[in-house]
Amino acid sequence: MRLSVIAILSGTFTAAAAMSVVAAVFSVGAIEDGSIDAVTERLRAEGIDWAQVDANGLQVFVHGTAPDEAERLRAASVARQVVDAARIIDETLVAEAADIQPPHFSIEILRNDDTVQLIGLVPADFDRARLVGTVTGIVGEDGEVADLLETADFPVPEGWNDAIRLAVRALEDLPRSKVSVDADSVAVKAMADSVEDRRRVSNALERASPGSLAVSLDISAPRPVISPFALRFVKDGEGARFDACSADSEESRQRIIEAARAAGTTGTPGCVLGLGTPSRDWGAAAAGAIGAVAALDGGSVTFSNADVSLIAPQGTPPDRFDDVVGRLEAALPDPFVLDAVLPEPPDPAADRGPVEFTATLSPEGQVQLRGRLASEVARTTVDSYARARFGSDAVTIGTRIDDALPDAWSARVLAGLEALSMLANGSLRVTTEGIAVRGDTGNSEASTEIAALLTEKLGESEYDIEVTYLEKLDPSLGIPTPPECVAQIREIVGNRKITFEPGSATLDSSAKDILDEIGELLKLCGDIPLEIQGHTDSQGREVMNQQLSQERAEAVLNELRRRRVLTAAYRATGYGEERPIADNDTEVGREANRRIEFTLIAEDPQSDEPLASEDVEYPEPTGDEAFEDAIAPEDADDAAEDEGTGE
Known part of the structure; x- marks a missing residue:
């Protein structure tokens, strides 16, 4: 009996222990599964789908590859919000830094x-x-x-x-x-x-x-100060136009332009916005005066600050003139003052031939003075003034004395010469009827400035101003002069070379970049007189060398045309072997002599043939530095061996 009791008790305790172990195993499994599910669900809710979760007993492992360090830390933090931080084992990795996009610099x-x-x-x-x-x-x-x-x-x-x-x-x-x-x-x-x-x-x-x-x-930019504040509108046989136009506001400018269009102006006339207007009613006054010119069907109106000069066409009926002038006087606001003139018809008996003074300014800066002056004193004054304005060596005078000229003649001549000096080239014509100024300029506001000058100096005189603005003359645009263009071509070439295929005028593909750069520069330079010269070494027959150099110069010219460079003033000339810059007895020298050069063309006053304007010096070459201003074939060995040419 005693052994049976002991056996029963031992079996009971063993069974209880076994049941405890089984219960513990099931409890741990439940905790693991619950932890995995809870942490995974929370990570997904936070948008962290790159992380995986495992568990081993009470330990919870978070692993995976985070896109960056911030995401890795965020994943661990989210997991610790679900289970105790001591149970979290962070086994996550961070992606390589190379995968990270750079910031916006x-x-x-x-x-x-x-x-x-x-x-x-x-x-x-x-x-x-x-x-x-x-x-x-x-x-x-x-x-x-x-x-x-x-x-x-x-x-x-x-x-x-x-x-x-x-x-x-x-x-x-x-x-x-x-x-x-x-x-x-x-x-x-x-x-x-x-x-x-x-x-x-x-x-x-x-x-x-x-x-x-x-x-x-x-x-x-701040608006310029215009002094005097000027406007000049003309309508004659050539049409309606502004010789000068100033406005104090955009509204004023539009009002003036609309009045000019109503009077017959076509296109979009220019009108400078500036400071210095004598009245806030400038736009209304100018528009009314332009309307008066339209009502007279011609003539001119000139504003110089508050002074207004209206000149009717010759032959205008007096009653029509009086009516238009009366309405304009009544409409002009204070402080504008009108001076209206109806020219007298010409007196045939007073015709003494052309009474005029002319001056011409060439593009080279030479000035010729011709025509009539009132006295010897006036001639001396005009001569001195012209030399001061244009240079003492640039003026040629050929005038004669006429003591019957109008009293204001000398003032007109001097004012006209001052206006001419504001141009790059042009002409001046002074007559008893008025002043005509023609020419080219690099100042887009030259017409307005000339009109303001003549108005200030001469008041109500009749002016005819026809000035053309040319970008190539505008110093503010930085367009290089022709000599500067040639110098910049040489800088572009530098130590590089444009190559031709051996024995031919076919440009090598490596020439494209240099010719692209030269083409862009020449577009900026404009229509300059340029000679493209081809040169060879002395190998081969002279006739063949001359022909090859001509063909190569023309090939460069054609490539520039393909790049839409204006080449009307260009010429291509082959000089063959006649102008060496180095010794043809050495390979280095022969390579130097095979080249293309760019030079300016100047007119020879003794001949119709253009000449190269530069005297080229031919130094001995020193390696590649000797060829900085030449374009030559690169493959010297192939060129020297080419049969029958001095490539």
């Missing part, structure tokens, strides 16, 4: 005279110190440069350095500016000192901009 540059602020994010590889040093050099030692730039450890993006160079160029020219820079674009918002300065800077920045860079320019 940009700089805001704010300049106010000698104070500059640099704000933004730049690559760590960018030479930030050099930028700060360059900007410091722009504002000077007394200036202040605030470096507020941050860096990020990423490489410099493509286009970044080009954008920085253009931004620095803008900063140099614009003391009051905001320049926004990133790798793809540069935006400039600034105030220029004048309209001319704005035009110059805008053109310079556009020319300096790489084609891959988006450039936005918002450059404003």
Whole structure:
């Protein structure tokens, strides 16, 4: 009995222990599954779908590859919100840094005279110190440069350095500016000192901009002060037009232009906005005076500040003249004062032949004076004035004395010469009826300025101003002169060479880039007289060499035409072997002699044949540096061996 009791008790305890173990195992499994489900559900709810969850007993393992360190930390934090932090084992990894996209790099540059602020994010590889040093050099030692730039450890993006160079160029020219820079674009918002300065800077920045860079320019300029504030409207056999037009506001300008169109002007006439108007009613006064010219069906009206001069066409009926003048006088607001003139019909008995004074200004700056002057004193005065204006060696005078000229004749001549000096080339004609000024200029406001000058000097005189604005003459556009163009071609070529296929005039494919650059420059230079010269070495027959050099010069000319360069004033000339610049007995010398050169053409006054304007010196070559201003074949060995040519 005693053994049975013991066995029963032992079995009971064993069974209880076994049941406890089974219960514990089931409890741990339930806890593991519950923890996995709870943590997984919470991670998915937070949008963390890259993480997986496992458990081993009470420990919960979070693993997977996070896109970045911030996401890795966030996943661990979310898991700890579900189960006790001591139970979380973080086995997550972070993706390689190379997969991370670089930030947007940009700089805001704010300049106010000698104070500059640099704000933004730049690559760590960018030479930030050099930028700060360059900007410091722009504002000077007394200036202040605030470096507020941050860096990020990423490489410099493509286009970044080009954008920085253009931004620095803008900063140099614009003391009051905001320049926004990133790798793809540069935006400039600034105030220029004048309209001319704005035009110059805008053109310079556009020319300096790489084609891959988006450039936005918002450059404003203060309105010019116009003195005297002038307007001149003419209607004659050539049509209705402005010789000068000034306005004090956009509303005023539109009112004046609408009145001019109603009087017969076609197109969109120009009218300069400026400061200095004598009255807020300028637009109303000008529009009314233009309407009076239309009512007279011709004549002219001239404003010089508040003085208004109306000249009717010769032959206008007096009653019609009186009616138009009366209505205009009544309509003109204060303080405008009208002086109206009805010209007398000509007296046939007083005809003594052409009574005139003429002056011509050539593009080269030479001036010829012809016609009548009132006295010897007047001739001396005009001669001295012209030499002072145009240069003592540039004036040729051939005038005669006529003491019957009108009293204001000398004043007209002097004022006309001053107007002529405002042109690049042109002519002046002074008659008893009025003054005519013709010519070309690089100043877009020259017509207005000439009209204002003549009005100020001569009052109500009749003027005929026909001035043509030519961009190539405008110094503010920075268009190079012909000699500067040739010098820049040589800079473009430098140590590079445009190659031809051996023994032929076919350009090698490597010539494309250089000719592209030369073509862009020549488009800017305009229609200059240029000779493209072909040269060879002395190998082969002379006739063959001359022919090959001619064909190569023409090949370059044709390539420029394909690039839409204006070549009407160009010529291609082959000189063969007759103009060597080096010794043909050496391979280096022969390579130097095979070349294309660009020179200017000047007219020989003794001949109709154009001549090269430059006396070219031919130094001995010193390696590649001897060929900086030549375009020559690159394959010298093949060229020298080519049969029958001096390539």
